[in-house]
Amino acid sequence: MGKENIVFCKSGGCTAKLGPGMLDHVLSKIPKNKDENLLVGFDHADDAAVYRISEDLAVVQTLDFFPPMVEDPYTFGQIAAANALSDIYAMGGTVKTALNIVCFPEQMDLNILGEILLGGNSKVTEAGGTLAGGHSIADSDVKYGMSVMGTIHPDKILTNNGVQDGDMLLLTKPLGVGIVLAASQMKDASKAAYDQAVRSMTTLNKYAAEILSGYEVHGCTDVTGFGFLKHLSEMLGEAQSADIDSSVIPFIEGADHYANEFYLTAAGQRNRNAVGSDVEFLNVPFWMEELLFDPQTSGGLLASVRQEDAQSALKELKELELPCAIVGRITKRREKKITVR
Structure with a gap:
């Protein structure tokens, strides 16, 4: 992938995220959801949302996307997918489906986009999930990631804030x-x-x-x-x-x-x-x-x-x-x- 098309590492990967202080300020102004079936929301800065749909089944939802941080498009697709899938694992869940999120310049070689998507699909397949679709928009820079859905038993959720003394x-x-x-x-x-x-x-x-x-x-x-x-x-x-x-x-x-x-x-x-x-x-x-x-x-x-x-x-x-x-x-x-x- 040529550098004349994309300025890699400009703010690629997770370095492109907004700072935690900025996010805390914004999220504090959003009303908290009172749905009793929303077992994990954004209250504790957890990795994914968890919604109970029955006594023994809950859905885990997350999304993540960012600009490239490596020059090879296939590798970039693998990294972006692995990063998005990770939130499901951090909650203790099992990956089921994924949707692509794509921002791509119209004037760029579509073979580059194809390689990115192939890289992402390889990781969804490795995860045992199914790539079910996605959404794309024309943009001045490349960005790629996924929205991922998984499942978990409501009693087996791993939140980020359950630590105990001595752990x-x-x-x-x-x-x-x-x-x-x-x-x-x-x-x-x-x-x-x-x-x-x-x-x-x-x-x-x-x-x-x-x-x-x-x-x-x-x-x-x-x-x-x-x-x-x-x-x-x-x-x-x-x-x-x-x-x-x-x-x-x-x-x-x-x-x-x-x-x-x-x-x-x-x-x-x-x-x-x-x-x-x-x-x-x-x-x-x-x-x-x-x-x-x-x-x-x-x-x-x-x-x-x-x-x-x-x-x-x-x-x-x-x-x-x-x-x-x-x-x-x-x-x-x-x-x-x-x-x-």
Whole structure:
């Protein structure tokens, strides 16, 4: 895909999201829905909506789309689809159908659009779902994603705010995607770092979710545009804090170097502004701080797992051959919401 057609990484992937502070301000003005069958709405910044349709069945709904962050259109389609599908897995659901969301310039080669859609369909098929249609509009820039529908039992929903004292926090993918892609845009990322970032972004969270379903999970989210720390902050209630061990945080090869070279994103700095005052860093290097604020595209699951289950779950997760780790624990509330050591 030629750069003369699309300016990639201009604000691609989840770095293109509006900042969390801006969204909080807008959503606070929208009246809350009183439908008793809406089991999960936008009240707690959860990953998807859940609507009960019977005693033993609920529908999970989500959508996500963004501009390209890689040059290959097929790979972009895979990443965008994996990212949209991830919200279903973060809620503990099963993917059923997906609808394409497409913005595409009329003067651009339609073969590019075809490759994007083929990439997206490959991930829906891998997820065990069905691509059922979609909607397109003419636009000056390419944007692509999906609206996804899944199902779940109403008693088995994984919300992002059910964490309990003593839980261990498991992260199922490495951090640093935004930083590596920023370095790649400037032609300064190694092939190994770029390839690892793409491999991570195109890997479905389906497999991690299937493993976690065998354990007692009290809260779960996927780490995307708001970065590790903001998503973790949304998981913590008024009575909880979190201790994070930065020495075990998995990250993409070279991301520490690129952060020290200031290959940072505006979205990462918005994340720092949004949640930085809730975080205490104790002897943590600058590059690690930036990794923890870095917006992730199609990032991993962050799960709050019962302490007794954590090591067994981690052992199974490591068989997925992506860097993963127990990165911290949930504690009773302290002065700072999150402590990173």
